[in-house]
Amino acid sequence: MLYYQMTGFMEGDRPEPDYALRLPAPEDAALFLDFDGTLLDIAATPDEIIVPEDLPALLTRAMDRLDGRVALVTGRNVAGLEHFLPSFDGAVIAAHGAELRVDGKTFQAGDYDTDTIAGLQRVVAEFAKLQPAFLVENKPTGVVLHYRQAQEQGALALHFMDSLAQAAPGFRLQPALCAYEIKPDSVAKDLALADMMARAPFKGKLPIYAGDDLTDEPALSWADAAGGVAIKVGGADTVAPHWLADPTALRALLARWLA
Numbered sequence: 001m002l003y004y005q006m007t008g009f010m011e012g013d014r015p016e017p018d019y020a021l022r023l024p025a026p027e028d029a030a031l032f033l034d035f036d037g038t039l040l041d042i043a044a045t046p047d048e049i050i051v052p053e054d055l056p057a058l059l060t061r062a063m064d065r066l067d068g069r070v071a072l073v074t075g076r077n078v079a080g081l082e083h084f085l086p087s088f089d090g091a092v093i094a095a096h097g098a099e100l101r102v103d104g105k106t107f108q109a110g111d112y113d114t115d116t117i118a119g120l121q122r123v124v125a126e127f128a129k130l131q132p133a134f135l136v137e138n139k140p141t142g143v144v145l146h147y148r149q150a151q152e153q154g155a156l157a158l159h160f161m162d163s164l165a166q167a168a169p170g171f172r173l174q175p176a177l178c179a180y181e182i183k184p185d186s187v188a189k190d191l192a193l194a195d196m197m198a199r200a201p202f203k204g205k206l207p208i209y210a211g212d213d214l215t216d217e218p219a220l221s222w223a224d225a226a227g228g229v230a231i232k233v234g235g236a237d238t239v240a241p242h243w244l245a246d247p248t249a250l251r252a253l254l255a256r257w258l259a
């Protein structure tokens with residue numbers, strides 16, 4: 001068994017269409033959309049994603065119809081997201097919640113030990129030199145070791161990153177799709193979602209959350225418990241009561257809903 005199967009990311013059979021999925025009226029909703037694997041397809045490396053042609057206009061339409069109550073939620077940092085979606089001017093929950101963009105201003109959600117982060121990034125970079133198929137992604141709040149190009153080395157990547165995370169007080173391991181990340185302990189997408197839902201213009205509306213990754217599961221659970229709609233994209237196990245086959249199906253649903 002491969003490590004991405006053990007951590008719950010292996011997609012099984014494609015789910016059947018979810019006929020029970022109904023969204024609240026846009027006037028009553030707040031929309032939270034994960035990025036990689038949810039709005040667009042997973043690519044071989046983080047830089048190789050292709051932004052679907054319809055996506056920027058779809059997000060603009062959503063911002064109009066929901067009076068600005070749209071947030072993108074991502075493990076990437078804000079700058080990384082802005083590089084791919086320069087026209088989106090709504091809220092962003094980035095780096096799993098360690099970085100936020102609210103009213104056009106980007107800031108860190110907490111104080112994180114920059115010396116520790118720099119040290120972790122140095123150590124991971126040195127380790128990755130031993131296995132050139134590994135890819136290292138630095139973020140202002142942590143570091144990711146990607147093993148998509150070396151999936152047989154998933155166990156090694158896990159062993160190394162887990163040990164390193166345990167040696168770094170205030171930080172923890174975050175498994176993701178063919179990647180292991182070390183991020184601040186206090187950071188999670190559900191906490192960031194709760195924070196954003198307490199702010200204008202989201203406050204008092206019903207959260208709709210769509211996500212594909214293990215990192216999205218707590219936020220899916222939060223949205224469902226808050227009386228909103230939680231949608232899993234892809235066939236992996238989930239706490240979400242609703243699911244769609246892939247990002248194309250999600251974009252089609254949103255386009256119909258916003259028409």
Ligand SMILES: O=P(O)(O)OC[C@H]1O[C@H](O[C@H]2O[C@H](CO)[C@@H](O)[C@H](O)[C@H]2O)[C@H](O)[C@@H](O)[C@@H]1O
Nearest residue numbers: 035036042043044045046074075076177178179
């Ligand atoms: O929260 P998300 O927006 O879903 O971000 C999760 C991670 O996405 C990126 O990595 C993943 O997507 C890459 C491109 O498709 C893929 O090559 C990689 O294997 C995936 O793990 C991003 O690089 C990470 O920083 C995000 O945490």
